[in-house]
Amino acid sequence: MYSYLDITNNEFEYLQKAVRTGVQDYLLKPFNAEEMLTMLERIKPKLPVLPQESESAELRGQGGEVLHSRAGMPDLGHLRDAVVLDLRMKDSETLEEVRKAIRQLSKYKWGDEYADAMLMGIVSLALSFASERGIPYDRLWENGGDNSPYERLRELDSWEAAEGWMLALYRKLIQLMENMRPTKASNLFVAAINYIEEHYADSELSAEQVSCGVFVDPSYLRRVFRKESGFSIVDHITHIRMKKAKELLLKGNRKLSEIAESVGYSDPNYFGKCFKKRFGMTPTEYEQLKKR
Template identity: 30%
Template sequence: MGLYKIMIVDDEEEIRLGVIKKINWEEHGFVVVGDAENGKEALEMAEKLHPDVIMTDIKMPFMDGLELGKKIVDLMPSTKIIIFSGSDDLEYAHQAIKINVIEYVLKPINSIELVEVLKRLREKLDKEYDDKRNMEILKKHFLESIPVIREQFLIGALEGRITKEQWEEDEKKLGLDFISNYICVAVINIDGLPIEQDSGLVSISIKNMVDETMGNYCDFISFPYIDKIVVLSSFFEKDNIIKVIKGLDEICKVFECVFGSTISIGLGRVSNDISAIRLSYNTAQSALSYRPILGNGKTIYIDDVEPDNSIQLQFDEQDEIKFLNSIKLSNEEDIKEAVEDIFIKIEDSFVALERYRIYLMEVLTAMLKLTQSHNIDIKSIFGENFNFYTYLEQFNSIGEIKGWFIEKSLSLNEIIKKERVNSSKILVEKAKEYIKNNYKDFEISVEKLCSNLHVSPTYFSTIFKKETDMSFVNYLTNVRLEEALKLLNTTDDKTYIIATKVGYQEANYFSYVFKKKFGISPSRYRKN
């Protein structure tokens, strides 16, 4: 570990510099990266320097050490605070404990005592960093949390939120690398239980039965989802689905023997593509809907009750997210690639013409929803009296349709980009107007402004800095000081009156900020 960064804060320059010179900091594992004479200045400095430790006096003008400590805890919770004070007042000590101050040192500061403080502090920091770097601890925590992470990952796959790429990246570390050539999802439904039975405990029992039984028939994993148990099975040959059905039927029999009631199992379509887990899950749910016809207490395989339309052309949630994100956020090349991906599916599928039309209508519907969500006039993209079904008849090839989608996607992208730039400028202009009307408010803050504008502080700060080349605080300070200059030039108001008129409660702090900006105090500026 390198040297830990430390800041010294005290309004008395002699004490501040004395502390810096007294200690051989590097020898004890530290480097002084900055010093400040008040809490406000220290806070601004800390946001830039990100020190590991701040040593601060309690009593200072503009912002005392305790208030500085509170703000640092909020902004940089890992930064350690050391308080030094000329008072052994228990109330100070009590407040210091509340903000997790790690050392409370009484003035006058004794270099021997300070060295001991630094030794303890270094040991503490070393241990914290060692713990963070300790891969065994991290590995242990990860392994303990794997079952929960895996379950959430599998649920994400059922809901169509996990891409094939994500699965391939994470399957090994989540223990899902047992998946072989084919997959299939089964959904176990409790048909009914006596009142005295706890459904939660029964679900656990069903999962245990699955885990004890299915290993004899296939590779699998089971997990609870909503009010059912889901079984994801995998096997090498497609015909092995017969074994899976036998295993599931065995579970139905065991359950009826143990509980005197029935469970039914819906078995979805088999696929050789991991991204089809959602489709297999949905068709397993469809299989369960045949219970009123076929009866409870058995496994219902979707291919037994519905014709196999698995060579389906589907514009699923992941496809939609990828496509719309490219329109909203990407460049021309990425948009063309996203449209190409959509049409690769068409070219690889051999389905009826009507299925192509439905698929393209789903793609178009996603574009229309995006257009509406940005309040863009649909006519400006698609023209007057647009009817896509009629429009399709005009095209002579898939290539022409693809070209049309690329053209409309690029038009939509251009309008959204302009809208984003315009909305950013409008937001910044509103912020400037707010500051202009409220700079006299002592309590004006970025949070207060953002509450008024109905945006998040993080988003606002990014946009404001990008548009104005300065932070909210710097801009507000400039506005206040420009107003102060006007008042100094055009009125006989005292400095403390001008301070309050431009939003500073303390005349001393106003003078400090003014001098820092212009290199001269307000009173001297007026004389000159």
């Protein structure tokens, strides 16, 4: 079993549990694409051969969507960005992101080693998020005793069951988050989030402007933002802009330059590059994919 656990230096209890489940490697948070690729190279000999690009382009996921050659499998980096930020903001899109990832994986046969590894990667996002916020490991499940996440997954027998189990896990995490008492830092974080939501269309929006908007020192807000979410303020500004851009693309009948300007990009070409870096496809490709 190979999994990509996203744990901090002090989470030894989670590391011990991971070793018992057969985890091959782990990443310290925050990690970047280069670190992920390096780790994958280390365990590559133990992973199954994946479909070639020409084959992936022809595969269809549930719901009849044609899977893009780079979107044909879950991107754990993007999923982590979306889930962690959405959970921290109590965003309802968390469950949809998880559901989408599992349905992309369902093109593999149930029990496939690669699929198992990716499933554990999705579980690890929930575990590390809970750990960082002091939520006990055993509170994420209503029953099941001391069974590890891997053991719980092995008890399932289909992708439908895995989807239901994973969504139940994330619903429980969302519920526990909602019951947590807010702190001074979390209130400041929420205030900064709200400011970004109101001003993301401003092409000049920066960490300094956000800090002025919530009346704190920029360096202090950067520390709070990183501690609360694991991301920088600029990361979140980009996240919100890309999220809004997808919404506008789905509505259709808008020029790319207009959409770019609406989400804070004065240069449509730069917007297109940012979008492709984020989602693995251009805005036009995304729009066409969703119309099919």
